[in-house]
Amino acid sequence: MHIPDGLLNVATVATTYVVSAGGVGGAVRIVNKKLGEKQVPLMGILAAFIFAAQMLNFPIAGGTSGHFLGAALAAILLGPWAAVLIMSCVLIAQCLIFQDGGLLALGANIFNMGLVASFSAYYIYRLFTWLMGSTRKGTLAGGFAAAWASVFLASVFCAVELAVSGTSPFGVVVPAMAGVHALIGIIEGLITTAVLSLVLATRADLLQLQRI
């Protein structure tokens, strides 16, 4: 759901740029204060994996495709602020090098797929592990729910921005985006739980690190 240029009005572009700049600035400050040495290579790996996996569009119903987002996986492994930084790196590179997502829409894309997706995923995951305990079951169930919700909510915010910009009526674009991404979110959940179970099997210690 990388928004190209031309779909958002000036007010939405300006607002999302200001909010995202503030969010990324906050992320830099907090990561600067808290990131552990062990987490440095994990930041690189997650950014590389999210970029590569985002290239793999998978077909869903009716001649539509979807791709992995990755914000939930990053937020679960490293915490929401670190995830915002990782998603910003990916989105900026996709915009500047690969012309995926517009330059003016970059603020909105970082807001939706960075801030909204990372924070919603993180707190939903925390809720599940709080209710079910930090067991394998709690981690995987929380991971699935967090991943699904991150894609769903990012798409709703994306649709609201399009509606506010006058690109498409609210009652048309919001249900359409939410409907498609409710399906794409299921795949997001499956990929996220698959990676999490791989981490649990091989490097369970990574799930014990402090989240940032």
Added chain:
Amino acid sequence: MKSKWWLISLLVCLAVACISPLASSSPDGLERVAEDKGFLELGQDAPYQVIADYVFPGIANEALATILAGIIGTLVLFGAAYGLAWLLTLKRRRALA
């Protein structure tokens, strides 16, 4: 071997990039909605192109051009995020040393 887990992980990421030509070329969720609801034409292309649409320019074989774009992007992002995290922890690592 344990300290080099990230090297193995990076190789896995590059392997994922190498299967990118298998990706579905159908429109994604937003493109589908834009097409169905009639606002796809409002979208504008970027004023410049580097590796537009994940196809490395000047290579006739599209699968190869896509794989090359994927490998470049994967390495760039590993380097960018690793480098950023390394810089942000530099001060504290110096304080500990």
